[in-house]
Amino acid sequence: MTTSSTPARTAQVARGEREDSATTTSLWIGTYPEAGPGSGVGTGEGVWRVDVDRAGGFAGLRLVSEVPSPSFLALHPSGRTLFAVTETGDGRVSALGLDAEGDDLEPHPDAVLPSGGADPCHVHAEPDALWVANYSSGTVSRFPVDDGGAFDGAAVVGQHTGSGPVADRQEGPHAHFVGRVGDELWAVDLGADRLVRYAPDGTRVGEVAVPAGSGPRHFVTMPGAVLVVCELDPAVLVVSLGDGEAAEPAVVARHDVVAIPAAQVPDGVPVQPSHVALGSGGARMYVAVRGVDVLSAFEVVTSEGAPEVAPVLRHLADSPIGGAWPRHFAVLDLPDEDGDLVVVANQGSSTLVSLRVGASGRPTSSRRRTSRHPPASCRCPPPGDTGRMPTLHVAMLSVHTSPLDQPGTGDAGGMNVYVVGLAEALARRGAEVEIFTRATSSDQPRSHRLSPGVTVRHVAAGPYEGLDKNDLPGQLCAFAAGVLRTEAGREVGWYDVVHAHYWLSGEVGWLVADRWDVPLVQSMHTMARVKNAALAPGDAPEPLGRIIGEEQVVAEADALVASTGAEAEDLVDHYGAVPEAVHVVAPGVDLATFSPSPAGTDRAALRADLIGGQGLSGPGAGRDREPDRDPVPGSAESSSDRPLVLFAGRVQPLKGPDVLVRALAVMRSAGEPVPRLVVLGGSSGRSSSVRELEALAHQEGVADVVSVRPPATREELAQWFRAADVVAVPSHNESFGLVAAEAQACGTPVLAAAVGGLRTVVEDGVTGVLVEDHDPVTWAAEIGALLRDDVRRTALGAGAVAARDRFGWDVAADRMLEVYAAAGVSRRARRRARG
Numbered sequence: 165m166t167t168s169s170t171p172a173r174t175a176q177v178a179r180g181e182r183e184d185s186a187t188t189t190s191l192w193i194g195t196y197p198e199a200g201p202g203s204g205v206g207t208g209e210g211v212w213r214v215d216v217d218r219a220g221g222f223a224g225l226r227l228v229s230e231v232p233s234p235s236f237l238a239l240h241p242s243g244r245t246l247f248a249v250t251e252t253g254d255g256r257v258s259a260l261g262l263d264a265e266g267d268d269l270e271p272h273p274d275a276v277l278p279s280g281g282a283d284p285c286h287v288h289a290e291p292d293a294l295w296v297a298n299y300s301s302g303t304v305s306r307f308p309v310d311d312g313g314a315f316d317g318a319a320v321v322g323q324h325t326g327s328g329p330v331a332d333r334q335e336g337p338h339a340h341f342v343g344r345v346g347d348e349l350w351a352v353d354l355g356a357d358r359l360v361r362y363a364p365d366g367t368r369v370g371e372v373a374v375p376a377g378s379g380p381r382h383f384v385t386m387p388g389a390v391l392v393v394c395e396l397d398p399a400v401l402v403v404s405l406g407d408g409e410a411a412e413p414a415v416v417a418r419h420d421v422v423a424i425p426a427a428q429v430p431d432g433v434p435v436q437p438s439h440v441a442l443g444s445g446g447a448r449m450y451v452a453v454r455g456v457d458v459l460s461a462f463e464v465v466t467s468e469g470a471p472e473v474a475p476v477l478r479h480l481a482d483s484p485i486g487g488a489w490p491r492h493f494a495v496l497d498l499p500d501e502d503g504d505l506v507v508v509a510n511q512g513s514s515t516l517v518s519l520r521v522g523a524s525g526r527p528t529s530s531r532r533r534t535s536r537h538p539p540a541s542c543r544c545p546p547p548g549d550t551g552r553m554p555t556l557h558v559a560m561l562s563v564h565t566s567p568l569d570q571p572g573t574g575d576a577g578g579m580n581v582y583v584v585g586l587a588e589a590l591a592r593r594g595a596e597v598e599i600f601t602r603a604t605s606s607d608q609p610r611s612h613r614l615s616p617g618v619t620v621r622h623v624a625a626g627p628y629e630g631l632d633k634n635d636l637p638g639q640l641c642a643f644a645a646g647v648l649r650t651e652a653g654r655e656v657g658w659y660d661v662v663h664a665h666y667w668l669s670g671e672v673g674w675l676v677a678d679r680w681d682v683p684l685v686q687s688m689h690t691m692a693r694v695k696n697a698a699l700a701p702g703d704a705p706e707p708l709g710r711i712i713g714e715e716q717v718v719a720e721a722d723a724l725v726a727s728t729g730a731e732a733e734d735l736v737d738h739y740g741a742v743p744e745a746v747h748v749v750a751p752g753v754d755l756a757t758f759s760p761s762p763a764g765t766d767r768a769a770l771r772a773d774l775i776g777g778q779g780l781s782g783p784g785a786g787r788d789r790e791p792d793r794d795p796v797p798g799s800a801e802s803s804s805d806r807p808l809v810l811f812a813g814r815v816q817p818l819k820g821p822d823v824l825v826r827a828l829a830v831m832r833s834a835g836e837p838v839p840r841l842v843v844l845g846g847s848s849g850r851s852s853s854v855r856e857l858e859a860l861a862h863q864e865g866v867a868d869v870v871s872v873r874p875p876a877t878r879e880e881l882a883q884w885f886r887a888a889d890v891v892a893v894p895s896h897n898e899s900f901g902l903v904a905a906e907a908q909a910c911g912t913p914v915l916a917a918a919v920g921g922l923r924t925v926v927e928d929g930v931t932g933v934l935v936e937d938h939d940p941v942t943w944a945a946e947i948g949a950l951l952r953d954d955v956r957r958t959a960l961g962a963g964a965v966a967a968r969d970r971f972g973w974d975v976a977a978d979r980m981l982e983v984y985a986a987a988g989v990s991r992r993a994r995r996r997a998r999g
């Protein structure tokens with residue numbers, strides 16, 4: 165299991181709406197009524213807003229919504245909704261709509277709901293659901309929300325049970341906090357001394373017990389571990405997530421929060437930790453401690469590149485906060501490497517205090533702002549807050565092929581689809597993604613806003629036309645210069661991470677990540693040595709220059725992203741990657757586009773629509789084709805009756821379309837009914853693979869049932885998948901195989917070669933069939949068997965639909981944010997090791 169240490173990011177800050185957005189961070193402040201939690205509402209409390217500059221100065225404290233007793237806030241990843249709990253006996257939760265500045269908070273219609281329990285004290289927003297911890301009732305509620313964060317459906321409430329030894333605080337369960345841990349949501353129960361683990365849909369999947377009397381309160385996640393701060397026993401517990409699928413999380417270490425010996429704490433002064441968070445990109449941990457009113461800082465030491473090894477915490481300092489009863493704080497990352505700005509909400513003194521904390525863990529400066537602000541409504545302490553963390557800026561490099569190109573021909577393939585899908589999902593999580601790609605036409609704008617949060621930058625590097633992928637090693641300097649110049653026009657420290665795609669981009673990423681001192685994350689997509697080890701008969705191997713370049717990039721990257729375990733092994737076995745640097749993140753499928761047909765839709769009718777009108781030659785553009793000879797000699801089938809086997813992708817020997825053509829010939833010579841084979845895609849690179857495939861179809865006597873059509877748009881392709889009886893992926897290797905995943909998401913069974921990532925994407929006998937070799941005789945037998953067996957095809961189609969959620973971009977983006985965080989940790993560790 166992996167964990168997230170990436171703070172919530174929003175979509176709005178630093179989008180340029182405000183000149184000072186790069187130097188000022190706006191925080192929302194939650195408050196209690198004047199007389200403390202549980203007292204009458206309406207004494208002026210509400211959600212406040214304040215701007216914090218890099219020196220920690222406060223400006224513009226203002227009331228933005230009069231929600232009663234809003235002790236905790238959470239921002240929906242869309243950046244369009246702020247949630248607030250109302251911490252009262254009849255708890256409530258409100259969804260507040262935001263304007264672009266985040267200042268105008270209007271409740272959505274019907275947007276104040278019972279929170280599912282008493283005294284809700286914490287709220288956590290996921291893209292599809294809001295989670296609320298109700299303290300007094302010991303319940304956790306999950307509210308479905310829509311894309312913009314509006315409530316959307318009935319809540320599910322889970323009742324915790326249990327108690328603990330601390331009589332006045334643990335007489336029963338007290339849910340205190342909910343947060344994400346890998347694929348799960350964990351609810352901390354202070355009364356029952358346990359962390360209750362939920363699946364994202366609200367199903368309980370387990371729990372982690374902590375020592376009796378700990379009173380766990382909040383936690384923060386980091387790669388491989390969860391750091392839990394306890395209120396009743398002032399400690400941080402390290403919960404290790406373990407390694408591998410079967411790993412069970414367990415407490416592996418306990419650290420005292422404050423170094424002050426108990427004897428030195430004056431009588432009657434409590435030592436009650438309230439909140440924990442990470443700073444300095446995961447290298448430091450802070451805990452606020454109420455009563456003694458200090459901020460404790462720890463160094464977080466992780467094993468280099470080994471996230472499964474639990475981190476070691478080294479106490480750095482306990483520093484007076486200069487405010488009373490610090491209930492919560494936000495950590496704002498400062499661009500200078502060792503600085504964090506910690507903004508603390510002090511419930512007891514009604515103050516906000518900002519502390520600039522340096523490498524020693526001690527504040528180097530502090531600022532204070534009382535929250536008493538005219539009018540009367542400001543007479544309220546500010547206990548909770550949700551920081552609008554600085555936006556994560558991702559420099560995504562795709563040197564060869566623009567993500568705007570049509571995939572499935574030339575050099576444009578899965579990487580284009582991947583880059584767009586990932587970038588858009590990251591942007592939905594609040595990141596700003598800039599995709600740098602080489603300009604290939606004078607018509608391309610230098611910068612193009614693809615969708616909210618995603619910009620494509622066309623970098624001039626060499627002539628627009630006439631260069632293909634193989635010419636690009638000569639343009640990498642020019643490309644890197646273009647990227648560096650873009651950054652030079654920005655605020656210092658603008659980009660937080662470089663994510664490079666394919667080895668060519670990795671070469672550029674290596675340079676720019678070094679220059680900016682940010683982590684380099686590398687996705688290979690394909691690797692020369694892997695391709696060369698599985699060459700199709702007669703195919704040309706990838707050149708040595710690429711192999712050497714790939715080796716360099718693998719060695720330099722702070723994190724390597726593999727789409728499957730098989731690709732991870734390839735990185736280690738073929739390129740000597742350090743296993744700990746390799747992270748498996750399955751790519752996604754655009755599940756909205758690639759969806760099954762409505763129940764009852766007839767594949768034959770869809771097929772007739774797609775093939776019918778234009779005949780097989782279709783708009784295939786100037787390629788000579790045989791007319792669709794129909795019916796096939798010796799067969800009674802009519803044109804639209806003929807089952808459809810579909811292949812989609814760049815036509816090249818590696819993808820094995822010839823295997824399908826030959827398989828059809830085997831079927832025909834055996835006198836079996838022959839399906840129609842449609843190939844959607846153009847020749848790969850500058851090759852003439854389409855012509856060669858068409859020539860092969862003639863030579864094999866199946867040209868009448870084989871047609872190659874130009875690549876289809878995403879929507880058309882989805883329609884082709886729905887129309888096909890089987891989608892065939894006979895590749896000699898695939899790092900993943902997006903086509904197979906997309907086809908399955910449409911409910912169409914996939915017949916795939918049992919190689920590389922296809923072994924992961926296709927569940928043999930569940931979503932499709934894996935074929936062990938590339939022998940046309942085997943493929944003829946498998947195709948024939950599947951097409952004859954309607955029941956099996958229907959079952960596999962249903963299996964494919966049931967499995968479609970396995971690959972979504974939202975999940976992939978969550979994982980990728982974890983990888984970005986891990987890459988930062990690993991980069992710092994490597995820098996330290998170098999001295």
Ligand SMILES: CC(=O)N[C@H]1[C@@H](OP(=O)(O)OP(=O)(O)OC[C@H]2O[C@@H](n3ccc(=O)[nH]c3=O)[C@H](O)[C@@H]2O)O[C@H](CO)[C@@H](O)[C@@H]1O
Nearest residue numbers: 571572577578581812813844875876898899900901902903
């Ligand atoms: C040999 C190899 O290792 N290839 C990898 C390469 O992509 P590669 O381009 O080889 O193959 P993929 O099947 O993954 O991607 C092709 C993409 O083109 C699209 N398409 C195709 C035909 C068409 O008419 N219209 C259209 O839009 C497909 O929907 C698909 O999304 O990087 C991908 C992403 O990391 C991996 O999944 C592949 O395994």
Ligand SMILES: O=P([O-])([O-])O[C@@H]1[C@@H](O)[C@H](O)[C@@H](O)[C@H](O)[C@@H]1O
Nearest residue numbers: 565575576577578579580689690
């Ligand atoms: O064919 P190859 O060069 O090895 O690798 C391919 C790239 O050239 C193509 O542009 C990209 O879209 C694919 O995802 C794949 O990575």
Ligand SMILES: [Mg+2]
Nearest residue numbers: 497498499500
């Ligand atoms: Mg910093």
